[in-house]
Amino acid sequence: MxxxxxxxxxxxxxxxxxxxxxxxxxxxxxxxxxxxxxxxxxxxxxxxxxxxxxxxxxxxxxxxxxxxxxxxxxxxxxxxxxxxxxxxxxxxxxxxxxxxxxxxxxxxxxxxxxxxxxxxxxxxxxxxxxxxxxxxxxxxxxxxxxxxxxxxxxxxxxxxxxxxxxxxxxxxxxxxxxxxxxxxxxxxxxxxxxxxxxxxxxxxxxxxxxxxxxxxxxxxxxxxxxxxxxxxxxxxxxxxxxxxxxxxxxxxxxxxxxxxxxxxLASFKPMWVLLFVVASIFSMTYGNIVAIAQKNIKRLLAYSGIAQIGNIMIGLAAGTKQGSDAIMFFLLTYLFANLGAFAVIIAVSRVLKSDEIEDYNGLNRRSPFLAAAMLLFLLSLAGVPPLAGFIGKIYLFIAAMKEELYTLLIVGLINIVISMYYYLIVVKKMYINEPTDSSPIPASMPIKVAVYVGIAGTVLLGVYPGPFIDWAVSATLMFSNIAGPTAAASLLPGG
Amino acid sequence: MGEYSLLIILFAPFFGAIALMFVPRQEAILVRMTAAISAGISLLASFYIFLAYDTTKGGFQFVQRYVWSEELGIAFYLGVDGIGGPLVFASAILLFAGIFVSWHIKDRTKEFYMFLLILAAATIGVFMSLDLFFLYFFYEMSVLPMYLLLGVWGSHTKGYLSMTDPEERKLRDSIGFIFNFGSNSKEYAAMKLTLFLSAGAVVALMGILLIYHLSGLHTFDIVVLREQAHFSDNVATLIWFLIFFGFASIAPIWPLHSWSPVGHAAAPAATSMLHAGVLMKLGHFSIIRVAFEILPDSTREWMWVAAVLCIFSIIYGGLVSYFAKDTKYVIGYSSSSHMGYIFLGMAALSYISLSGAVIYMFAHALATSMLFAMAGWVYDQTHSRDIPSLGGLVEKMPFIAGAFIVGCMASIGMPGTINFIAEIMIIVGSWDKYPFQVVVAVLGIVLTLAYMFKMMRGLFYGKLDPEHAHATDARHWVDRMPLLLLIVCSITLGIFPGHFYEVVRSTVEPMIDRINHVTPLITQNTQGLLP
The missing domain is CATH 1.20.58 (Methane Monooxygenase Hydroxylase; Chain G, domain 1)
Incomplete structure (x- = not known):
């Protein structure tokens, strides 16, 4: 050749x-x-x-x-x-x-x-x-x-x-x-x-x-x-x-x-749909349950990230154009919330030299700005309206619902509740617990830029997602004739 | 300006919350005034829609519709009918009153008012959403501020079990006991409330998504769905149960109620007011809006479930209230118990009983929030909610004691208050279908009388503990105004219920017609229902 x-x-x-x-x-x-x-x-x-x-x-x-x-x-x-x-x-x-x-x-x-x-x-x-x-x-x-x-x-x-x-x-x-x-x-x-x-x-x-x-x-x-x-x-x-x-x-x-x-692999869709359904269910459930036990905020976000990938795979399991649109939109929401959360972690750990969740006690008193930002990012990750993560999750669920993946949907919905628990634990530390040391935590200019961009994205995608959804929809027009689940072909010979 | 009133009611508190972000936290008066003004705007506009609602036309009015996402079939669609309108009004009253009740909060005032405004705006949003997506959106949005309001500004409950278990009587909160891992902290109460309500919301969301998909319409528009959605019997039943129990968990129906008294007890006064006053009605309202409107056949077939469960709510809540020794527990469980009346009124599916249920939602919001506000005042003054250790406070706080009596009377349903009208309508309207439940309900009223009087006597009469000698009355207008506002609303509407009744009737009548007719629904009396 x-x-x-x-x-x-x-x-x-x-x-x-x-x-x-x-x-x-x-x-x-x-x-x-x-x-x-x-x-x-x-x-x-x-x-x-x-x-x-x-x-x-x-x-x-x-x-x-x-x-x-x-x-x-x-x-x-x-x-x-x-x-x-x-x-x-x-x-x-x-x-x-x-x-x-x-x-x-x-x-x-x-x-x-x-x-x-x-x-x-x-x-x-x-x-x-x-x-x-x-x-x-x-x-x-x-x-x-x-x-x-x-x-x-x-x-x-x-x-x-x-x-x-x-x-x-x-x-x-x-x-x-x-x-x-x-x-x-x-x-x-x-x-x-x-x-x-x-x-x-x-x-x-x-x-x-x-x-x-x-x-x-x-x-x-x-x-x-x-x-x-x-x-x-x-x-x-x-x-x-x-x-x-x-x-x-x-x-x-x-x-x-x-x-x-x-x-x-369009013609083998029923087979890989099963693959993604299983991977998605395990990722969501495992990530969310193990996240509950974490003591370190970076590990918590690691496990929450595994769970979020489970959410994203709901879109792959749907295997439709809407599924891929939902994935792209969800990734946008995840980008702002997750990067914002890490920006807050960097700001906090620069002062405290630690990433333990315990050290977030009373963050609201020490830095109202960072605490409020973290609150928004965590709630967006948990999927609470009116923040971006909520729209992202609903979009994925709608895509799955149109393909009638009921088991996946039920697991996904239950996982929303589980995930809410550990995100709220961090919120509790920040807002309810009293700080051991109440010196303020400053945030430098570049960190603030990252946090502000995160907040803007998280809120904007939550209350006005229309243009972004349309963008995702128009970006994947080539998938508009993707095979439906009825076009059954087996990836295995004679199967 | 009239047609934009719903936007004003909804966004005034939101913008108030945003404005608060830019108010320096040292300026406590400015913070409070910002909150009060935004709530005041909302209150005035909601009073306007309550008065201006055209009762001859009925249906959804003040409609606003903006396409939000074509792709997903979502529109930002607002409108009130004769059920939503009064509840929006009630929410605005309670928010306005709540801001003044919490005037003396010192700790992080700014954040407190921000979350309170968001909470109230979200509840208002549910009452005016004509799009299932936004109904859920606001519903879920109202749950989260509760977590922080309870957790940060709430108070611990001392000896949860000892308060409901006097003299070794094994009277315990059935489900609550199982889930209560021996913790009485406000954090526990807040987490329990949030997770319970989120779990309920998620169940309802499954139902909503099923409606969205299986109707084949791929829209969340309630007005379209009620006209065009048809489901096979089994599917409709499944969806109905998901919707009913999903939303009933916030209502709260027995056995899903256990989050509620714990939450009431832990919450600060203004939050309890909103919580008991309007947040719990989100459940009834959403069931009416979703199940009654979209699934009328299943509603007719299955609403007896509510009639069965409400017996437990009424009797059980009443008994616990009678034995509880914590003022907020008494009021919290009495709310749980009174929610049973609303379910009874809804279950009977007669036009009088459903109207009664709707009026009762409004009436109960006023009465309970009065009681919570005053329990909060007593707690602030004495730092105690334990009824046996209190007493004789009438000497120290005659105004509060007087207002408390009015609140109790309203709660019992004395003629002259709006509660009386609502109770009579529920009892009369349900008699044909559920005579047994009506007997229970009347017993429940007797029980209410007993525990309300018991609490009143325990708090205000008898011997004054010298420890509480420094307690003072509500002297300032800021403290008196919210109570007077609630009392005036309750009594005015109790004496002149005409317009209110017409407003409710204009919506309830066609709705009941629609549910009780087995013949095709599309031709039924739809002219007045469409905006």
Whole structure:
């Protein structure tokens, strides 16, 4: 097979955000090395500026309706890819704002931190566009590479090193599974591109291959039973990295999951619906129940994140266009609430040097602003109106209801009540308990920016979600003719 | 301006809460005035809709509709009928009164008023939502502020079991005892209330989603659903039970009531007032709005369930009230007991009884909130809610004692108060269908008389404990005004119920017609019902 790389200027335009960010990355790296006078704050704001320009280019694409495919369909830029890329760029920007204070406490490698973050973001932007199993593998590893470094960034801290090691070993294992799955699928179908696999007939090799790929992506999003790395890694990693890890890779991996299952496996829908129903039920229930016992706020959010992924998989289980719209909208709500919550955690832990939930006692007296913000974020995660999380959950439930997935719905609804309990425990500590030390907790300007953006997003998406829902709906128009549950075909021969 | 009154009523408290964010917390007077003004605007506008409701036209009035999400079939759709209108009015009265009752709160005043305003606005939102999604939206939104109001500004209950278990009598809160892990703290009460109500809400949400999907209409619009939604019998029954028990948990019907007295006891006075006054009516109201409107056939078939359960509510709540020694427990359980009357009125499905039930919701809101406000005053003055240790307070607080007597009389249903009219209508209207329950209800009234008098005597007469010698009366207009407002409303409407009755009748009559007719429902008297 000859591979002709004939790129016109118009083709390169599709890659403009990535190309720009790559060049910007080189610029930051060389500035960091060459200009010793440059403070890390300046580098941070320079990275934010680069991300902002990338975001503007993407918004321009969205407005202009620029779409297309490159490299024999390995790279697609459709509106869904733009949606996910914007989400990743937005999340990265917020994470950089939260990092500025945190990086101040590093003794070395301050500048490289920003380079690593932006590089991971770049990898994830490619993930959102990958339309072929090979590019899935390459981009996934590209983005994870940055995280391996970032998680273990506090190299004098035992927990961070432990977290990095766990993340690395399990991550590499997942990469192995992914490669093996891809090879099996390629052996059965003879192609790597999603859209060319639609007509294949079922076989054991294909089924095993896809289950392996699902396991690898399940590891990325932290779905039960591939969640084992999450709590320790979340707890040990530097908090801004945890925040980053809790949203951006999940969004990118979900983009791949949606593409893969909706396009290449459309004819086997009844089979993978079952897979997602089971994974969703276990993730929600396990995450929520174990979260109750947590004493550390980062671990609490880790388990709540597992539960939220369970919620998101309700949309995948629905397997309809509305399901994917709901996932995208839910991810937006989750982005603001979760990043906001981590921003508050960073502000608090900078003063208290601790992430224990006990230390949040009387936060309302020590910093009414941070306590009120945390209240909003936790209630949004719990799904309380009028906050964004509520609309996100209802959207997912409606999608599932239209597919009549009653068991999943009942479990999901029960889980809302369970999750309310542990979020309220934190609220109780903040508002009801009295502080042991009532000195005020200040929040620096960059943290405040992140918190304000989080509040604005959480409230706006809650009370006025219409335009955002419409955006998600119009971003996935290509799924509007996805096969219904009646189009039964078995992934296994003769089954 | 008239057609926007619902928006004004709903958003005045919300904007009040937002404005409070920007008021510096040292300026306590400014904080209170902001809250009072926003509640006052809401009160005036709700008084206007109560008066201006066109009783000859009936149906949903003051309608506002804005498409919220085309994709999901959700519209921000507001409107009141003869049931929602009075309840909106009641909520606004209680919010306004509640702000003055809690005038002396010192701890984190700003946050207190913010949560109180959000709570009241959310309840008002439920009463005027014509979209199932927003009904649920506001319903769930009203639960969460309760957690903080109880948890932060509430008070611990001392010896929960000893108060309901005098002289080794094994009279205990059945379900409450099972779930009460020996904790009497306000945190426990708040968490129990929140989880209980959220669980109920989630059950109702399942019902709402089933209505949304199985009607095949994929809309949350109540007006469309009531005209066009049809379900097969089994499905309708299932949905009816989900809706009924989901919403009845907040009402609260026996055996789902145990969160309520614990919550009442822990809550600060203004929260108890809103809680007992209007929050519990969200349950009855939502059952009427969803089950009665959308599932009339199942309602006719299954509403006897409520008639059976209300017996337990009335007798059980009354007995516990009689033996309880904590003022707020007495009032809390009496509320639980009186909710049984509303269920009886709803279950009988006659036009008089349902009208009675609706009027009773309003009447009970006024009467109970008076009692809670005064129990709160007594607690603030004496730091005690234990009836045996109190007594003789009439010397120290003659105004409160006088108002308390009026509150008790209203609660019992003395002629002259609006409660009397409501009770008579429920009893007369239900007699044909449920004579046994009516006998129980009358016994319940006797029981109410007994425990109210017992409480009154225990608090205000007898010997004054010297420990409470420093207790003072409500002297300032700020303290007297809310009580007078409630008393005046209760008695004025009790003497001149004409307009109120017409308002309720204009909605209840076609609704009952619709439920009791087995013939196709679409042709039935729909002209007046559509906006």
């Amino acid at each position: 000859t591979f002709q790389l004939a790129l016109s200027a118009a083709d390169l335009l599709l890659l403009l955000p990535e190309i720009f960010l790559t060049l910007w990355l080189c610029l930051i790296l060389s500035l960091d090395f060459s200009l010793k006078r440059m403070t890390h704050q300046q580098l941070a704001y320079l990275s934010i500026a680069g991300l902002a320009v990338t975001g503007l280019i993407l918004l321009g694409f969205d407005q202009a309706g620029t779409t297309g495919a490159l490299f024999k369909n390995m790279f697609v830029l459709d509106r869904m890819a733009i949606f996910f890329k914007l989400m990743i760029v937005g999340a990265t920007t917020l994470v950089l704002f939260m990092s500025i204070d945190y990086v101040q406490d590093f003794r070395f490698f301050r500048g490289e931190y920003y380079v690593m973050v932006v590089m991971s973001a770049l990898g994830m932007m490619f993930m959102a566009s990958s339309n072929d199993l090979l590019s899935v593998f390459v981009t996934l590893e590209f983005s994870t590479f940055g995280f391996y470094v970032l998680v273990a960034y506090l190299r004098d801290d035992q927990r961070s090193s432990e977290a990095g090691l766990k993340f690395f070993i399990l991550g590499v294992f997942a990469a192995g599974l992914l490669a093996y799955g891809i090879s099996l699928v390629y052996g059965e179908t003879g192609t790597l591109i999603f859209s060319e696999m639609t007509g294949t007939s079922g076989s054991y090799g294909l089924a095993i291959g896809y289950i392996l790929i699902f396991a690898a992506l399940g590891f990325k999003i932290g779905a039960v039973p591939f969640h084992a790395w999450i709590p320790d890694t979340y707890q040990g990693a530097p908090t801004p990295v945890t925040a980053f890890l809790s949203i951006a890779p999940k969004a990118a991996a979900l983009a791949i999951l949606i593409r893969m299952f909706y396009v290449s």
